[in-house]
Amino acid sequence: MHAVTIVDGVLQWLEHPDPEPGRGEVLVSVAAAGVNAADLLQLRGLYPAPAGSPADIPGLEFAGEVVGSGPGAGRFAVGDRVMSICGGGGQAQLVAVPESSLLRVPKGIPWFEAGGFPEAFSTAHDALFSQAHLRAGERVLISGAAGGVGSAAVQLAHAAGATVVASVRSVSHHGQVGSLGADLVIEPGQVADHGPYDVSLELVGAPGVTAALPLLAIGGRIIVIGVGAGAKFELNLLALMGSRATIGGSTLRSRSEDDKAAVAHAVEEHVVPLLASGSVAVPVAHQLPMAVAAEAYERFAAGGKFGKIVLVNR
């Protein structure tokens, strides 16, 4: 097979041995695979793949057709349309992953949307509901709401009956984020005018935490899943004590296979039905052939887009 390959900090489209599905694993012929910020960090040597994933093939999510199964794997048949997060290696013609992590692609969802679904929606759902316990009627602040995870979070929080305040730096995207279900779309400098917040989903980093902390409602929760703008700040514990607030953080990639299976199960139960019914959708800004991944990464790095960049094999 061919795969997007990191060679000395540069992306190439190179031949590799076909992966073999191990015990409990399924082999998938990849049709589409989303590009994520973690891929760019990995390219720069800043975010090594976890143990068990190929070190030189990026890609944290994909969609495609089942073409084989390893011993003990029986949930899927050849030809089934599936999608999944993975520890790495998704940007290839073939990938072998635990069948416990696979989701079925609903009828009518094209490959390029399915390939950009798993990472953003799994991350957003896990952070909002499994970590922050967002409930209907609560007010949630979502930073970086025009990005992949942010736009997924806006849709999921809206679908769950929360009041959504979306913070988006680029005013040109405010209308699009509003159309996803945000009750209010604001610039980052305006967060102080629209609290208090029961939940703050922080995708940008320490400056957002500092801004949100004094704006939390009693029992408020900040969940940090991105620190691109900085990871460190001086925390005053008294600010947490007065409002009985918590600051938490989360990542998906480093989790155990069992933990990832639990995330997939929650997404299968609570999010895939919303995708099938059209209540949530995957905004896709660009789709490009996998063989020109370098160009896709450049467009991702340039920013200013609304929606995912997805690599496609067909």
Added chain:
Amino acid sequence: MHAVTIVDGVLQWLEHPDPEPGRGEVLVSVAAAGVNAADLLQLRGLYPAPAGSPADIPGLEFAGEVVGSGPGAGRFAVGDRVMSICGGGGQAQLVAVPESSLLRVPKGIPWFEAGGFPEAFSTAHDALFSQAHLRAGERVLISGAAGGVGSAAVQLAHAAGATVVASVRSVSHHGQVGSLGADLVIEPGQVADHGPYDVSLELVGAPGVTAALPLLAIGGRIIVIGVGAGAKFELNLLALMGSRATIGGSTLRSRSEDDKAAVAHAVEEHVVPLLASGSVAVPVAHQLPMAVAAEAYERFAAGGKFGKIVLVNR
């Protein structure tokens, strides 16, 4: 009535008008009232009483007999033995409090123990269970475990089936804390040798948070309810993200009447039965007459004790 009174930073035993029970309130003749760290802060002008509480009479907990009721209060009869947390004013001959906050004193529990029960056990129960969601089989680190809240927390965590690691600075108290149900009693410098911890109950402040953060289990929770050793530190959000950990804080004193009633209800249901059965007890180091509160405060400030200091009226 007479009450312990703060006059220009000094404690006196002065006459005040008798308090009148308002709507939904009960008037209690105070038999005993515990001394807490917050009282000493209030004496030094660092912790003003919340709105609705007397500004110059300290005391966050008390036990005594019901002597009257305001309009709409019907849960208790004259002569009932009750105990409660309050926003202030507990160190007096009479106190009027919402009946929703009152707990019945179990038979056989003497006044001096009942007067030292509500604050420590309400604080510890709320922090461990309502805030940190401690569950049976989890491993909990409790700092300052020889103090009032710490010794209550050790007993409650043990009774709930958790494995308790108690951190106590003074080696002379290690045996007593062990007898409360701690599985392991260590010095603060040894916390790194006995993790990972599912929950860290931090009674001392920022240095304890810094020490516990890298020792948390996946999904670990730090709850801070005391910051005597400092409230500020540099937080690296990546440390939270990797272990899906949270840092939270809490106080009881500033809560609304409804929130305090909810705490009292939880304590009535889950903790008072343990006190009645002897599964938990209130260690009392000293009891002194309320008229010599200044001496009791001096003993509290001197430290080195094991158990509560309680003021008694009879």
